[in-house]
Every structure is written in structure tokens, then in C-alpha cells.
Amino acid sequence: AQKVTQAQTEISVVEKEDVTLDCVYETRDTTYYLFWYKQPPSGELVFLIRRNSFDEQNEISGRYSWNFQKSTSSFNFTITASQVVDSAVYFCALSEADRGSTLGRLYFGRGTQLTVWP
Amino acid sequence: DTGVSQDPRHKITKRGQNVTFRCDPISEHNRLYWYRQTLGQGPEFLTYFQNEAQLEKSRLLSDRFSAERPKGSFSTLEIQRTEQGDSAMYLCASSLAQGPWETQYFGPGTRLLVL
Numbered sequence: 001a002q003k004v005t006q007a008q009t010e011i012s013v014v015e016k017e018d019v020t021l022d023c024v025y026e027t028r029d030t031t032y033y034l035f036w037y038k039q040p041p042s043g044e045l046v047f048l049i050r051r052n053s054f055d056e057q058n059e060i061s062g063r064y065s066w067n068f069q070k071s072t073s074s075f076n077f078t079i080t081a082s083q084v085v086d087s088a089v090y091f092c093a094l095s096e097a098d099r100g101s102t103l104g105r106l107y108f109g110r111g112t113q114l115t116v117w118p
Numbered sequence: 119d120t121g122v123s124q125d126p127r128h129k130i131t132k133r134g135q136n137v138t139f140r141c142d143p144i145s146e147h148n149r150l151y152w153y154r155q156t157l158g159q160g161p162e163f164l165t166y167f168q169n170e171a172q173l174e175k176s177r178l179l180s181d182r183f184s185a186e187r188p189k190g191s192f193s194t195l196e197i198q199r200t201e202q203g204d205s206a207m208y209l210c211a212s213s214l215a216q217g218p219w220e221t222q223y224f225g226p227g228t229r230l231l232v233l
Contacts, residue, residue: 004160037224043207045161045224091160095220104149104174104215106222108160 003027004094006109013082014117021077021112023092029053031097034068034075035106039089051075082116089113120144122225124210130231131200138196139228143212150193151211151222152185154178161209167193168215200232 005024013019025034036048049059051068059066063080079086093106123142131137143150149168153161164183165175169190179185182200187193197204207229211222 033220035221042226043229044226045209045211047221047223050221093160104151104166104168104220105163105176106151106153106161108162110158110160 002109003107004092004109006090006092006112008112009110010113010115012115012117015084016081017116018078018080019082019114019116021079021090021092021114023075023077023109025073025075025092025094027073027094027096029096033095033097035093035095036066036075036077037091037093037108039091039111041088045091048077079114082114084116084118087114087116122210122212122223124208124225124228126228127226128229128231130233132233133200133202135200136196136198137200137230138194139208139210139230140192140194141210141212141225142192143210144214144223147212147214147223148190149213149215149220149222150187151213152193152195153209153211155207155209155227156205164195197230200230202232205230205232 003026032053034051037045039045056068065078067076089111091111092109095106125140151166152164155161163176164179165185167187182198185195207227209227211224213220213222
């Protein structure tokens with residue numbers, strides 16, 4: 001079974017629109033970590049944010065914000081006032097922890113291709 | 119501080135040939151990971167090292183694949199007798215694992231095409 005589901009394969013918006021990328025995860029662990037990465041056309045995965053399972057506070061960084069809800073096992077990512085440079089594939093990932101230490105491997109979703117048109 | 123580097127960036131080979139990829143992690147990072155990414159998919163874990171020790175291997179890593187990190191610094195991933203199904207992007211990541219606080223930083227990847 002897929003541990004991380006990104007149901008939106010592709011999203012297209014026009015510049016300055018807000019867009020939300022959905023991520024639903026599945027784990028039996030009580031301690032786990034969630035991540036978002038951006039993969040521009042160049043191919044390199046760029047780290048955006050890490051969240052642990054005990055911290056449900058939403059986070060805002062500039063135009064980016066993240067909404068973590070354990071009750072629905074979701075970790076959604078919103079870009080406000082999107083720009084053409086935001087065009088990329090965005091991946092949500094999960095790392096399961098064993099007795100407080102990360103196990104290492106990341107489980108990735110299939111990604112959401114975001115295209116922002118001028 | 120330089121990031122993770124991978125060499126080569128692109129590789130075209132014929133089926134049956136052996137290929138070797140290199141990854142240089144961020145200095146002082148003790149963990150090094152290999153992932154494979156096919157078109158339209160997210161990266162899939164292959165294996166990882168903590169210092170010189172290979173701690174975990176995925177079932178995806180068949181007998182034709184071998185990875186090493188001999189001195190706990192750079193790592194190599196070798197694929198023997200390549201098959202067309204091995205065509206993918208091979209991504210390397212490194213991290214400094216200090217308890218639960220670990221973030222993996224990725225290199226640019228090596229894109230492999232097997233003809």
C-alpha cells in the first residue's frame with residue numbers, strides 16, 4: 001500500500017492565484033516525520049520543510065504555508081500568489097521513526113506537477 | 119558549503135554493460151542514501167549508509183546492484199549487466215543524523231538510459 005498519496009497529478013494555475021497541494025499519509029508509528037520537496041525541471045530535489053508528528057502547528061514561510069492535521073493524516077502545502085518560478089513537481093514524503101530515531105528511508109508520493117502560467 | 123554532487127550527470131549504455139555512478143555527499147554528513155526515480159514517479163529508496171556501514175537495502179536492489187562507501191565519504195553505485203528496465207534517474211542524498219533531527223539533501227541525479 002502506498003504510504004504517501006498525492007492524488008493531484010497535475011495542477012495548472014495562472015500567476016497570482018493561490019494553490020494547495022494535497023498529501024495524505026499512512027503510518028502505524030506514533031513518531032514520524034513529514035517532508036515536502038520541490039523538483040524543478042533541472043531534476044534536483046530541493047528541501048522545503050520538515051514536520052514531526054508531535055508538532056501540529058501550521059507553518060508559514062513567505063508565500064508558502066503548510067497545514068498538518070493528524071486527524072485526517074494530511075499534510076497540505078499552499079502557495080499564495082503563485083509565480084511562474086513555482087512551476088515544478090512537488091513531492092510529499094514520510095519517514096517513520098523507531099524509538100525517536102529516524103529509520104532513514106523516505107517514502108515519497110508520486111508528486112504533483114504544478115504549472116503556473118503567466 | 120557545497121551540496122551533494124553526482125557524476126556523471128548522464129549516462130547512455132547498451133544493454134548488458136556495467137555502469138558505475140559516484141556520489142559525493144555534503145562534507146561531515148554521516149548518512150548517504152541512494153534512490154531511483156522513474157518517469158512520473160516519486161523517488162524509491164534503494165539503500166543507505168551510515169559512515170561506512172550499509173544499514174539497509176531495498177528489495178528493489180537486485181543482485182546486479184551493488185553500492186559501497188569505503189571510507190565513509192563518497193559512495194559508488196554499480197549496476198552490472200544493465201537491462202532496459204534500469205533506465206531511470208539515480209538520486210543520491212546525504213544527511214547528518216543526530217537523533218530524530220535529520221533532513222536529506224539531494225544531488226542533481228544521474229540519468230541513465232539503457233539502449
